[in-house]
Amino acid sequence: MLKLDFHPTGRHFLQIPGPSPVPDRILRAMSLPTIDHRGPEFATLGKKVTQGMQAIFKTRHPVVIYPASGTGAWEAALVNVLSPGDHVLMYESGHFASLWARMATRLGLSTELLAYQGADDQLPQAPSWRRGVQADLIEERLTNDPEHRIQAVCVVHNETSTGVTSDIAAVRRAIDAARHPALLMVDSISGLASADFRHDEWGVDVTVSGSQKGLMLPPGISFNALSPRALEASKSARLPKAFFAWDEIVEMNKTGYFPYTPSTNLLYGLSEALDMIADEGLEAVFARHQRWAAGVRAAVSAWGLAIQCADPAVYSPVLTGVIMPAGVDADAVRALIYERFDLSLGTGLGKVKGRMFRIGHLGDSNDLTLMATLAGCEMGLKLAGVGLQGSGVQAAMDYFASHAAPALKRPG
Numbered sequence: 263m264l265k266l267d268f269h270p271t272g273r274h275f276l277q278i279p280g281p282s283p284v285p286d287r288i289l290r291a292m293s294l295p296t297i298d299h300r301g302p303e304f305a306t307l308g309k310k311v312t313q314g315m316q317a318i319f320k321t322r323h324p325v326v327i328y329p330a331s332g333t334g335a336w337e338a339a340l341v342n343v344l345s346p347g348d349h350v351l352m353y354e355s356g357h358f359a360s361l362w363a364r365m366a367t368r369l370g371l372s373t374e375l376l377a378y379q380g381a382d383d384q385l386p387q388a389p390s391w392r393r394g395v396q397a398d399l400i401e402e403r404l405t406n407d408p409e410h411r412i413q414a415v416c417v418v419h420n421e422t423s424t425g426v427t428s429d430i431a432a433v434r435r436a437i438d439a440a441r442h443p444a445l446l447m448v449d450s451i452s453g454l455a456s457a458d459f460r461h462d463e464w465g466v467d468v469t470v471s472g473s474q475k476g477l478m479l480p481p482g483i484s485f486n487a488l489s490p491r492a493l494e495a496s497k498s499a500r501l502p503k504a505f506f507a508w509d510e511i512v513e514m515n516k517t518g519y520f521p522y523t524p525s526t527n528l529l530y531g532l533s534e535a536l537d538m539i540a541d542e543g544l545e546a547v548f549a550r551h552q553r554w555a556a557g558v559r560a561a562v563s564a565w566g567l568a569i570q571c572a573d574p575a576v577y578s579p580v581l582t583g584v585i586m587p588a589g590v591d592a593d594a595v596r597a598l599i600y601e602r603f604d605l606s607l608g609t610g611l612g613k614v615k616g617r618m619f620r621i622g623h624l625g626d627s628n629d630l631t632l633m634a635t636l637a638g639c640e641m642g643l644k645l646a647g648v649g650l651q652g653s654g655v656q657a658a659m660d661y662f663a664s665h666a667a668p669a670l671k672r673p674g
Contacts, residue, residue, distance in 0.1 A: 263509040275605040277635045279581035281474035282625025285289045287632045291534035292527045305518030314536035319487040321461040324512045329525040332451040332472035339468045345500035346370045348413040353395045356421035357612035359437040391574035394428035397436040414445040420453030423611040426571045434465040437455035456551045467492040551579035554623040558582045560661040561654030570623045575590035584613035585618045599642035
């Protein structure tokens with residue numbers, strides 16, 4: 263029988279861009295006894311988390327919670343508003359945008375993929391994976407669709423595979439400028455609760471997210487934030503759906519209950535996460551992630567290595583992708599760092615596998631967590647024979663020391 267008893271001294275450094283490190287406070291909340299999901303206590307919990315998630319998405323409209331991964335919420339978003347053969351315009355900004363497009367095709371949708379057309383010397387095989395969504399390309403394509411065959415535009419807010427955050431408000435302006443009725447659907451699985459997101463203000467029709475990133479929970483629950491237009495579209499959509507259907511969920515959520523057995527203990531954790539975010543303030547949460555990201559980027563620049571995101575205007579506050587010099591296997595560097603320092607970093611995915619690794623700066627982290635992470639990276643890079651121009655650790659220390667975090671709130 264396999265024994266999962268690998269417990270080295272100290273705490274493992276989980277610095278991948280999700281699942282993120284879970285705060286002890288949330289773990290304790292999840293350890294509470296499970297209650298009857300049809301009893302009166304659960305209704306209080308159900309109402310709290312559905313209403314709390316509206317504040318996180320910045321919406322007045324329903325937020326549906328599924329006991330599923332973000333992939334399930336991707337599918338839910340598509341099947342609730344679209345019909346077989348519908349044409350969907352998607353933008354390839356990275357691996358997860360590509361996977362969402364592949365799912366759309368497998369569901370029987372007609373999928374069209376736009377991508378950045380420029381060149382990049384360091385990653386010629388994936389130039390679009392270093393930049394955000396080009397809203398002008400979407401506007402041009404929609405303008406050339408006078409018959410309104412395109413039913414939806416799907417983009418990724420924070421591309422987890424690359425560390426690029428796209429301008430969703432600009433995409434909405436592009437759709438409006440083209441005077442096109444297409445629905446706007448956004449994946450903010452890794453962006454929500456770490457990077458600024460405004461479902462209502464930015465005119466998003468369906469936003470998809472998950473629990474294991476900025477919400478600091480383990481994987482297992484996911485979300486669809488809805489607009490009135492999306493709810494109206496769902497009434498005539500003909501793609502098969504049962505478990506993911508919005509109508510029954512939205513109706514039962516009004517009383518705090520769900521039409522299926524929910525992930526009760528994960529909802530305990532979500533309730534605690536919502537309290538933690540509310541205590542700090544959502545805008546302060548965003549600023550904290552921006553500060554962490556800037557400190558990590560200072561380290562990468564000092565090493566003399568390239569950042570996966572080539573446009574500083576859309577650097578992600580959630581993660582930083584680090585490109586290895588030609589001839590260096592990024593996965594071998596990651597493996598060495600893991601074996602020597604018990605530090606997990608994100609792998610390169612899809613077209614950039616082996617060319618880069620990802621440092622997550624989200625979840626249960628602080629300045630010292632990130633300093634330890636960067637120290638592990640620097641030692642590992644040196645052990646792997648990667649020539650570094652300078653000390654990233656020193657650069658990050660200088661940045662954090664000269665850009666003080668807000669004073670911690672302490673009792674008394």
